[in-house]
Amino acid sequence: DLAKYKIVIVRGVQHTADITEGLPNVNVVDTTEQMMKFLQVGRVDLALANRIDGLASLKMAKIEDIVAGETLAKNDLYIYIHPNKKNVVEKIDQAIKKIKSTGELDKLVKESETKYLNSIR
Numbered sequence: 001d002l003a004k005y006k007i008v009i010v011r012g013v014q015h016t017a018d019i020t021e022g023l024p025n026v027n028v029v030d031t032t033e034q035m036m037k038f039l040q041v042g043r044v045d046l047a048l049a050n051r052i053d054g055l056a057s058l059k060m061a062k063i064e065d066i067v068a069g070e071t072l073a074k075n076d077l078y079i080y081i082h083p084n085k086k087n088v089v090e091k092i093d094q095a096i097k098k099i100k101s102t103g104e105l106d107k108l109v110k111e112s113e114t115k116y117l118n119s120i121r
Helices: 014-020 032-040 051-060 083-101 104-119
Strands: 007-010 026-029
Touching: 007 014, 007 032, 026 032, 032 051, 051 104, 083 104
Parallel strands: 007 026
Antiparallel strands: none
8 A cells, every 4th residue: 555655764774674665656764854854845745664763853853744643563672682691581581571461561661752752852
């Protein structure tokens, strides 16, 4: 369905490159700020970005007429641990699984995002 739109993505973001691979009208820029400016001036119809990065860029640029749509895809975030700390892998994995299952992780993410967005002037 994206093929009928002019799209902008940020260079080096693999999941958006994958989603738009082979589409005819994809512009690639270096920053989220550039992407939002493309969208604001009408050079594209859609910008694909991480939710919090997109919202933060809009707020920093004081762009208020662009709204975030629904989630197009979800990508897991992983923790990579240095070999000299491999003894903590199981402990960290269990803690993450616990806070995910209780809903605490979602709550912490929402609180952090809200705090971050509120800090932008």
